[in-house]
Amino acid sequence: MAAVLRRGFRLVSFGSSQLLCGGCKHGRTSSLSICSTSSRNSSSSSSSSSSHVKVDLDGSTGIAVVKFQSSPVNSMSLDFLTELCISLEKLELDRSCRGVILTSALPKIFSAGLDITEMYGKNPEHYAEFWKSVQEIWLKVYGYSKIAIAAINGSSPAGGCLVSMACDYRIMADDPRYRIGLNEAQLGIVAPFWFKDTMVNTVGFRTTELSLQFGLMYSPSDALKIGLVDQVVPEENVLSTATETITKWLAIPDHAREISKSMMRKPMVDRLLASRESDIKNFVNFITKDSIQKSLGFYMNSLKQRKA
Numbered sequence: 001m002a003a004v005l006r007r008g009f010r011l012v013s014f015g016s017s018q019l020l021c022g023g024c025k026h027g028r029t030s031s032l033s034i035c036s037t038s039s040r041n042s043s044s045s046s047s048s049s050s051s052h053v054k055v056d057l058d059g060s061t062g063i064a065v066v067k068f069q070s071s072p073v074n075s076m077s078l079d080f081l082t083e084l085c086i087s088l089e090k091l092e093l094d095r096s097c098r099g100v101i102l103t104s105a106l107p108k109i110f111s112a113g114l115d116i117t118e119m120y121g122k123n124p125e126h127y128a129e130f131w132k133s134v135q136e137i138w139l140k141v142y143g144y145s146k147i148a149i150a151a152i153n154g155s156s157p158a159g160g161c162l163v164s165m166a167c168d169y170r171i172m173a174d175d176p177r178y179r180i181g182l183n184e185a186q187l188g189i190v191a192p193f194w195f196k197d198t199m200v201n202t203v204g205f206r207t208t209e210l211s212l213q214f215g216l217m218y219s220p221s222d223a224l225k226i227g228l229v230d231q232v233v234p235e236e237n238v239l240s241t242a243t244e245t246i247t248k249w250l251a252i253p254d255h256a257r258e259i260s261k262s263m264m265r266k267p268m269v270d271r272l273l274a275s276r277e278s279d280i281k282n283f284v285n286f287i288t289k290d291s292i293q294k295s296l297g298f299y300m301n302s303l304k305q306r307k308a
């Protein structure tokens with residue numbers, strides 16, 4: 001697993017502009033199974049599935065639905081992040097795909113965020129590899145050249161919120177039991193600068209300041225009020241609304257949309273690219289502290305006890 005994700009962003013010429021284009025390099029055989037079908041207008045559609053991610057690409061519309069299917073709560077383990085990154089990379093390289101919808105195949109949960117067990121009781125090398133894969137997924141989604149819409153059909157704490165915020169647009173299910181936000185402080189951990197900056201760019205400085213310090217989690221209606229999500233719709237309409245929405249985005253010429261997106265996001269992507277190694281070091285130093293390990297252990301126990 002050591003060399004699973006070894007890639008940097010590369011710049012691709014597009015007319016006179018340069019666009020961000022990710023490239024997940026993965027040194028293992030993917031367990032993805034793929035089947036293709038021909039649609040009416042002879043564009044091919046395909047489905048692929050791995051243990052954590054299922055992808056359905058409709059070749060006639062150019063829309064791919066990427067479903068998280070990592071039971072029980074879509075927590076983002078190293079394997080989950082790797083598979084998601086590979087799937088998104090493949091779609092980015094596939095000319096028949098113009099946009100992706102990220103959603104969950106599981107009930108009530110979009111994603112429980114980073115898999116806490118990857119950050120607890122392991123060795124520094126493991127933490128470094130895990131953190132690199134977290135950076136990787138953010139770089140991939142935030143710098144994605146195609147349209148990315150989050151169809152948030154369940155709770156989405158911390159890393160789940162980060163991935164949603166990295167998309168171009170967020171639609172959340174209108175269920176008052178669901179929550180979304182960067183709750184790291186509640187776990188006794190700290191969101192790194194690129195989590196923070198992603199939130200600042202989504203909801204503004206003051207709201208982020210309060211959200212991060214309290215580790216606030218928002219109901220769908222509150223998330224809509226602060227702009228953390230763009231639309232709240234009945235749960236059964238989340239995917240159809242995402243499809244309608246992406247269709248509107250598809251009406252914009254790809255090159256103009258891509259260059260505009262790159263213009264907005266490239267500075268942040270570049271900032272992380274320039275400091276990846278120090279960011280990994282910071283994470284490893286932080287997460288290996290006894291006090292932090294203790295907080296995480298305590299939090300995991302509290303999750304289990306809540307159930308009992």
Ligand SMILES: CCCCC/C=C\C/C=C\CCC/C=C/C(=O)SCCNC(=O)CCNC(=O)[C@H](O)C(C)(C)COP(=O)(O)OP(=O)(O)OC[C@H]1O[C@@H](n2cnc3c(N)ncnc32)[C@H](O)[C@@H]1OP(=O)(O)O
Binds near residue numbers: 113157189287300
């Ligand atoms: C200057 C200094 C700067 C330093 C900064 C440097 C570096 C940065 C350092 C650290 C940054 C880390 C960033 C972390 C980001 C994260 O994403 S942390 C994860 C946050 N996630 C959560 O808090 C969610 C916790 N889970 C829940 O709230 C609930 O589980 C739920 C998602 C709402 C689902 O509820 P429910 O359906 O009731 O399911 P259960 O609670 O029963 O859970 C089922 C089992 O799943 C386990 N689980 C839940 N979440 C996680 C998770 N995130 N990771 C691993 N496992 C999880 C849960 O324990 C249950 O397990 P068992 O069945 O009991 O075995």
